[in-house]
Amino acid sequence: MKASRGPPGPWESTPGGRLNMDGSSATETTRLQALDNLRVFVIFLVVVLHGSICYMAYAPEWWYVLDPHRSMAFTYLVLLVDVPIMPAMFFLAGYFAFPSLAKRGAVRFVKDKLVRIGVPWAFGALVLAPPTAYMIYYSRNLPMSLATFWRTDFWGKAFQQSVYWFLGVLLLLFLLTALAFALSRRFAAWKPEIRRPTWRLFALFVLTMSAGSLLIGVNHPLDQWSHVYVLVYQPARVPLYTGYFILGIVACRQGWFTGQGYRPAPFRWLALCLAFGLLYLTGRIAFPATGQAIAVTAATVLLFNLFCFSSLMAGVALFQARLGPERFFRRSRARNSYGIYYLHPLFLYPLALIFVPLSLPLAVKAAAIVLLAYLASWGVSAAILTRLPGLRRMF
Structure with a gap:
């Protein structure tokens, strides 16, 4: 992309494009296009998720709009x-955080993020x-x-x-x-270096995330929401927010996904993603989210994290x-x-x-509301958020 494209979103670094490990603008050398494409796909999946909940069986009772006819x-x-x-999304944010810090310094970085x-x-x-x-009240005629x-x-x-909870965290x-x-x-002073990750590192990361989620998940199921003052979050997933953000920083410093760095194998990671996804889905269908023995909860959390990590690597590999x-x-x-992320609830x-x-x-119905909301959000963002001077500074 050209440097004139405008300021970046929260996943990016500088108005002229992302920063490479050496601190130069990504538009000056080689852009990590695969991560751009992954981000675009993830945002689309966010809209798919929120639209699909309206039609899922056993949907959360509080969900904004629930169709009377729903499906498993x-x-x-x-x-x-x-x-x-x-x-x-936290991984992508972490991946591009350190180069911006190194170039701007802590004070300018904080001002920019604010x-x-x-x-x-x-x-x-x-x-x-x-x-x-x-919409919870209005859709139920309260x-x-x-x-x-x-x-x-x-x-x-x-x-x-x-959806704005993500920005606060x-x-x-x-x-x-x-x-x-x-x-x-x-x-x-952490200098970038090309270092390929090992399977031991991947296993340690997944086990650490699983242990953190399990410790919290004993009292808070994976899907439960909570808040502390102005921060809204899912308690059992807090370790993942932090862990994937830190992993993104490490991945950037070690040159993952660059030409000379680690490049995940598509077939291997896609096979793992599909296998762990099927196992996780089977477990969630067989066992409710709450009221299970600790062994069942531990297995669910482990499969959740295995599927999560393999999905990330499979996504990068495929793109x-x-x-x-x-x-x-x-x-x-x-x-x-x-x-698109910011606006889609207003249309969906x-x-x-x-x-x-x-x-x-x-x-x-689901396809229609997802596509219409996505296109409307994209249009308004392109026409207003990324064009008007004040908003362009943010978006």
Whole structure:
């Protein structure tokens, strides 16, 4: 992409493009196009996930819009898609964090992240999340106005941040990384080197993530949400947020996915991804998420993490194997991935509500609301968020 494409989203580093390990702009040398494509795909899966929940059997009772006709097929889809997408986003954020720190310094880095992530997070959590949460009441014809909901229930039993929770957690990780950079000379002086990871490292990472999730998951199931003051998160997945972010930093410093660095084998990782995904899905279907013996919970958590990690590597491997010329629509989707993530709930759930009374197959409904919401978010992001001077600074 050309340097004139505008400021990056939270996964990127500089207005002129990402930074390479030597600190130069990615537009000056070779861009890691596979990670761009992976990010675009992950954002699309986020929209697929949120649309599919509207049609899954045994959907969360609080979900924004629930179609009266639902299917187990969407339950299976949700169980699979839900696993790898957020760890992949934290990994991508971590991958591009250190080069930006090295070039900008901790103070400039923090100022940049406060603008690019902090402001959109605050606006999303305070202004956009309440109307989105109100869809829970509106879609069920509960007698409460949006204004009343905003003043009362939203700050109590209905408090949430919609998709904007990710920005709050990500901002915290960026701030902690900047603090470590400022306080630790060794961390700040960490030089890039080409080092291929071992299977022992991969196994240790997966086991560490599994142990962390299991310790928390004894009291908090994998799917449970919670919040501490302004931070909203899933407790059992906190180790994954942090772990994949740190793994991204390590991967960048060791040159993973570069021309001379580690390049995952597509067939091997795809086979592992499919195998672990099938095992995880079978386990989730056979055993409920709660009330199981510790051995069952441990097995579920381990399969979750094996599927999550193999999905990340399979995604990178497949996009590296299928690199092609950067065409306009591919560049545009990459440029607007942040905006698509940010805007899609504003289109997706009203569309789901509009489609409720229509006599259409569930697959048609789901595909329609996902594609329409994705295209609408992409269009608004391309036309407004990445063009207007004030918003362009953020998105």
